[in-house]
Amino acid sequence: MAANLVNNFPHDGVVTINRVILKPEYTVDDLEERVAMLCENVKTYHSTTGFVGGFVALNSGAVSNEGSTIGQAVVSPLKGKEALIITFWKSFAEHEESHKSETFQPLFKEVLDLCENGNEEIAYEMLWSGAAYDAEQAKAAQEAKAKYAA
Numbered sequence: 001m002a003a004n005l006v007n008n009f010p011h012d013g014v015v016t017i018n019r020v021i022l023k024p025e026y027t028v029d030d031l032e033e034r035v036a037m038l039c040e041n042v043k044t045y046h047s048t049t050g051f052v053g054g055f056v057a058l059n060s061g062a063v064s065n066e067g068s069t070i071g072q073a074v075v076s077p078l079k080g081k082e083a084l085i086i087t088f089w090k091s092f093a094e095h096e097e098s099h100k101s102e103t104f105q106p107l108f109k110e111v112l113d114l115c116e117n118g119n120e121e122i123a124y125e126m127l128w129s130g131a132a133y134d135a136e137q138a139k140a141a142q143e144a145k146a147k148y149a150a
Contacts, residue, residue: 006053006088006129013052014092015124018085021078021117028058031083031114038107042087045103050094054087085111092123 061079089095
């Protein structure tokens with residue numbers, strides 16, 4: 001059985017990503033408050049019309065020197081002022097309809113007011129998702145690799 005990272009996310013679902021860079025006069029608290037209102041609206045009015053789930057992630061400032069090939073940066077200059085709003089939808093059409101909602105638009109505008117970068121929301125088709133193995137599955141996978149990997 002395949003493991004899904006997001007419960008009930010269809011194999012042909014759509015992921016949307018908004019990148020927010022806060023204007024200097026706004027704080028992460030401002031962002032959290034406005035995005036919470038927006039997310040509550042989407043959950044309330046669109047859970048039955050295509051919305052599957054989502055999350056918001058704040059740039060922590062940490063840069064992976066092990067996973068980066070563009071130099072050995074110590075800290076991201078966007079620490080604490082860049083966030084990603086990532087949502088999961090059954091279809092792109094359902095996502096687009098959610099944005100037309102009269103209850104959504106005023107809340108969306110309040111979030112956009114925080115952004116120094118405007119907004120570009122990109123939709124992605126899911127290619128793969130998965131959850132970590134539990135301890136027993138991980139042990140079995142490691143044993144299989146040791147036995148069968150060349």
